[in-house]
Amino acid sequence: MAISTITVLGTGYVGLTTAALLVHAGYTVYAVEPHKERLDVIKQGRSFFYEAGLDPIVKTALDSGRFIPTDSYQDGVPNSDVVFSCVGTPDNPDGSSNLTHVFDSAEQAGQLMKPGAIYVQKSTVPVGTGAKLATKFSELSKDISYVSNPEFLREGTALEDTLLFDRVVVGGNDPLAVGTVLNVYRTLEERRSSIMKIAGLPYRNIPGEYISTGLASAELIKVTANAFLALKISFANSIAKLADKSGADVVEVMNAVGADKRINRAFFNAGRGYGGGCFPKDVSGLIASGLDYGVDLDIVQATKAVNDSMPGYVAEKLQDALGGSLSGKRIAVLGLAFKAGTSDARRSPGTALANLLSSSGAVVQAYDPKASDEAAKNLVSEVHLTNTLNDCLKRCDAIVLATDWPEFTSYSASQFAKTTDARVIVDAVNALPKNDFREAGFTYLGIGR
Ligand code: UGA
Numbered sequence: 001m002a003i004s005t006i007t008v009l010g011t012g013y014v015g016l017t018t019a020a021l022l023v024h025a026g027y028t029v030y031a032v033e034p035h036k037e038r039l040d041v042i043k044q045g046r047s048f049f050y051e052a053g054l055d056p057i058v059k060t061a062l063d064s065g066r067f068i069p070t071d072s073y074q075d076g077v078p079n080s081d082v083v084f085s086c087v088g089t090p091d092n093p094d095g096s097s098n099l100t101h102v103f104d105s106a107e108q109a110g111q112l113m114k115p116g117a118i119y120v121q122k123s124t125v126p127v128g129t130g131a132k133l134a135t136k137f138s139e140l141s142k143d144i145s146y147v148s149n150p151e152f153l154r155e156g157t158a159l160e161d162t163l164l165f166d167r168v169v170v171g172g173n174d175p176l177a178v179g180t181v182l183n184v185y186r187t188l189e190e191r192r193s194s195i196m197k198i199a200g201l202p203y204r205n206i207p208g209e210y211i212s213t214g215l216a217s218a219e220l221i222k223v224t225a226n227a228f229l230a231l232k233i234s235f236a237n238s239i240a241k242l243a244d245k246s247g248a249d250v251v252e253v254m255n256a257v258g259a260d261k262r263i264n265r266a267f268f269n270a271g272r273g274y275g276g277g278c279f280p281k282d283v284s285g286l287i288a289s290g291l292d293y294g295v296d297l298d299i300v301q302a303t304k305a306v307n308d309s310m311p312g313y314v315a316e317k318l319q320d321a322l323g324g325s326l327s328g329k330r331i332a333v334l335g336l337a338f339k340a341g342t343s344d345a346r347r348s349p350g351t352a353l354a355n356l357l358s359s360s361g362a363v364v365q366a367y368d369p370k371a372s373d374e375a376a377k378n379l380v381s382e383v384h385l386t387n388t389l390n391d392c393l394k395r396c397d398a399i400v401l402a403t404d405w406p407e408f409t410s411y412s413a414s415q416f417a418k419t420t421d422a423r424v425i426v427d428a429v430n431a432l433p434k435n436d437f438r439e440a441g442f443t444y445l446g447i448g449r
Pocket of ligand 1: 124151153155156226229233266267268269271274276277279338339340
């Protein structure tokens with residue numbers, strides 16, 4: 001089936017990246033965003049969140065005349081050969097995903113889609129959701145195919161992850177629709193070196209795999225991949241706790257363990273635990289799916305429990321180093337984004353730590369190069385945000401490094417020593433050279449170091 005026009009529903013990290021890249025692959029793309037402020041920014045050729053390299057990709061897409069940001073389904077959906085759903089799945093109070101937007105968007109688009117078109121689910125949904133949606137589409141009797149195309153991009157490296165992918169997975173009941181969607185990605189792959197040039201990112205020719213599966217498998221692949229990466233992190237954090245007691249350095253341990261190609265070093269960094277819009281939700285979601293189907297996923301529950309324990313573990317370390325009490329101690333928390341390279345502070349360990357230290361009686365000042373505005377929504381009012389790193393480091397008793405932004409890790413131990421009165425530093429991301437800090441007169445505490 002020949003594809004010329006595509007609609008992308010939702011313009012978050014996944015939606016905007018996908019929409020803009022598909023324009024560069026040669027398609028005409030409508031991107032539907034209901035929030036006026038966000039839409040206005042996109043119409044100016046920019047993204048409304050920070051993502052390396054994305055602005056020039058959005059700008060050139062817009063300049064081509066084939067990128068149409070809109071707040072209306074009506075503009076693009078009726079002409080589209082393919083509709084990608086990239087709508088948000090906010091958290092329910094129990095940590096699982098709220099699928100209201102997923103079902104509403106499918107319902108709205110389904111009414112407008114032309115016969116024979118393909119609906120592609122990129123939003124992360126619990127296994128079994130696609131079967132329900134596919135039934136709804138079949139009831140429209142318009143021969144619309146439903147496929148699942150899970151997303152594996154990371155915030156901060158969205159373009160590299162999409163263009164230099166390890167694998168593209170498309171699952172569904174209609175082999176023709178699955179093949180058509182895989183071909184859209186093949187077209188994108190053909191153009192990837194020139195797109196990377198526009199984004200100002202280095203190009204490497206790495207071959208990725210194209211994988212077609214059944215519908216439920218594709219849904220389960222997505223959450224299984226995230227839960228396994230989260231499991232690796234919690235595993236590293238469990239070993240870090242033992243390393244703290246036994247005098248080992250978890251970085252040395254994981255470097256050597258990860259050198260075994262069967263195991264792999266990636267996602268083995270111990271620290272304050274994982275956060276963000278995906279791992280916490282997907283781990284909780286997988287536990288919930290298990291329970292729905294009567295399966296106890298103990299190992300996934302343990303992954304969550306270890307992660308939940310980490311901010312408290314970091315705070316205890318700090319408390320011990322400060323003589324047993326945090327009360328009245330001035331603490332500088334560096335890093336509120338859930339990881340470096342993003343302005344996203346959803347379920348951020350740095351934010352959780354700042355709040356925890358504050359509620360334990362500490363006087364907390366915090367700084368982040370990009371995520372202060374986002375983090376402010378979730379910080380208790382007692383936490384004071386500073387505009388610069390230097391301001392944050394002035395007049396404090398201890399420092400907690402919670403995100404490995406280059407602005408922090410490129411600051412040498414002697415620069416820290418000159419800027420701050422603090423002589424205790426808790427490196428909650430194990431990103432600083434511990435010996436340099438010890439030589440510069442700091443009590444350096446890593447996690448498992
Ligand atoms: C994650 C996955 O890595 C993507 O493949 C997936 O597409 C995405 O979720 C999603 O489901 O949309 P992301 O949440 O952007 O991507 O961030 P990651 O780079 O995976 O980091 C997640 C968290 O784990 C961060 O808080 C990070 O600091 C932490 N982390 C990561 C560790 O604590 N240790 C590590 O070794 C690696």
